[in-house]
Amino acid sequence: MNKLSAIERTAIERAQAAPMLERTLGWTAINSGTRNLAGLARMAEALADAFATLPGTLELVAPDPVETVTAAGAIEPLDHGRHLLLTVRPGAPVQLLFTGHMDTVFDVDHPFQQTRWLENGHLNAPGAADMKGGLALLLAALEAVEASAAAARLGYTVLINSDEETGSLSSRGLIERAAQGKAAALTYEPALPDGTLAGARGGTGNFSLVVHGRSAHAGRNPEDGRNALVAAAELAVRLADAKAPGLSVNPARIDGGGPNNVVPDLAILRVNFRPGDAAATALAQAALDDAIAAVSAEQDVHVHLHGSFNRPPKPIDSQAARLFDLVRDAGADLGLPIAWKATGGVCDGNNIAACGVPVVDTMGARGGAIHSTEEYLIPDSLPERAALSVLTILRLVERGRP
Template sequence: MSGLSSIEQAAVEHVAQAPMLARTEAWTAINSGTRNLAGLATIAEALADNFSALPGHLALVDPAPAESVTSDGRVESIGHGRHLHLAVRPDAPVQMLLTGHMDTVFGADHPFQTGRWLDDGRFNAPGAADMKGGLALMLAALEAVEASPVAAQLGYEVLINSDEETGSFSSRALIEGAARGKVAALTYEPALPDGTLAGARGGTGNFSLVVHGRSAHAGRNPEEGRNALVAAAALAVRLAETKTAGLAVNPARIDGGGPNNVVPDLAILRVNFRPRDEWSIAIAKAALEKAASDVMASHDVRVEVHGSFNRPPKPIDPGAERLFGLVRDAGSDLGIPVAWKDTGGVCDGNNIAACGVPVVDTMGARGGSIHSAEEFLIPESLPERAALSAVTILRIANGAFA
């Protein structure tokens, strides 16, 4: 660690004493699936209690309205938990954004509810890597920064949302507002087990296509019916055929249908697009419009299109390259190899980058098998990655990313 300043060395020693593992164990014991509003309320209060150790103004912010298409074609409001927002020294000369999420993919009735230690020393628990371990090391890094003489130069916002796993629909505006004017951002999604970070990311768009047909008796007068299920299937085939090298298309589900002797008058097609760039989004939008128009004409049905491209692609632009370089150099001085590679996954880093703010979005713990009951955290990565964050933040505060 010969490349570290005395202030940075003190920060590394500070994070080593932080109770990151104990916090992670306590937080993973709270089920906070995105739709478990009671569990989200509990974890939000626990996080607020811990993050209140930092200076500034902390609030639990009500979610923005969000809608979903039900399996019977209705558009209805869906509830979300509150989001944690902390603003520290908004008038400081250097401003950063740090983000994470408190929700997991494991609902209140999911069998994966408790943590356990594996024989190889890994911690297997819901949200251990994604991302309660990341939240613990984020807090430890900020506590170390606050203990340093550099703290007065740095202002920052912390945003921990409750709906990242389902698209951040009730927190997107909050994220975009917090990103405004920031020199850089760090997001605490997990790194790969070997520490590799995510580089460029594709985008994502989720759509529900509601097909309205006409019911009729399947034996007596089927010609008077308009089969919504068949029309939805035609939509699925047409959209699947629009995939390109830069656009993955996944028709994922069709809801609808009923008794065998009734021509179904309603079906809902769920489809996901993964565009590599903005041009691919334009292709997908045109494909959606054409497929809906063609199927309405050929099947004599009505199609309603609901959804959006809620996370734009995140390229590695010159600003992101510089920020990755700064993180790499901090890692080198800590004896931590830092590499990154492109990924097809998405996160709130996509939305931050779309605001023109350079972001490294996998600053969290090393772990793997996320979104499954085999999810694991590598516990020794907590002080390692907290040190990486602390040194990165201190260097940004000192003007290394001006």
């Protein structure tokens, strides 16, 4: 650490002394599954109280409207929790974006609700790594930077949404607005257990194909029916066959059907696409259009498409590469080897990058087994990664951009 300035050393020491583990334990005790609106409200208030130690304007923003397709084929509103938005010194010369999410994949009735310490010292708790530990170290880093002489030159937005785990559908517009004019962004998804960061990411799209056929008696006049279940199955097969290098397709579920003696007149196919780049996204859209046209004609059914490619692919362009290099060099000065690799997972970093803002989106704690009852946080990584964030932020302020 002999390459650190006095300002950097002081800020790092301050961040590492923050009660990050205590905050993490308090937040993991709150169930904040994406669909647990009461729990999300508690979590939002707890985060608002914690982040109120920072200057600026803090608000809890109402979610944008979102619709969902039910198992009965109806399109209904889908409620979401509020999002935390903190704006600090919007007129400062260097503007950064920090993002995270308060929701987890563990709903209020999920069996994984308790915290326990593992024999190796890891913390097993819902959302510990993904990403309440990340939020704790982000707050520690920002509190330390605020106490430094560099703070006056730094303006930033902190956005903590309530729906990242289900695609950020009610916060996508807020993310896009927050990204405007930012020199760089850091997102606090967990790093891998060995500290490796996510580099390039593919995109994702989730769709519901609502198939309307015609009911009929399965024995007396089946020829008068139009079997929506068969049409949905054919759609699933056609779309599965559309997979290609750089494009995975997962027909995940079919809702519909009824009594054995009735030709079903309704079925809903749920399908996920994972395009690796813009060309693969176009290929996926063409596959959808072609399959719908062909099955509609052959089966004499009507197909309604609902959904979108909600997270575009995130390549590593020259701006992103420079930001990764800055993080890597900061890590080296802290004695931390920093590497990154491409991943098929997606997060809000995809949406930020699509706004033209370079982003490193795994600045959170080290941990693993996320989205499972074995999820764990490595507690020693809290001060380690807080130091990495402090040094990265201070050097971004010094340079003005990556």
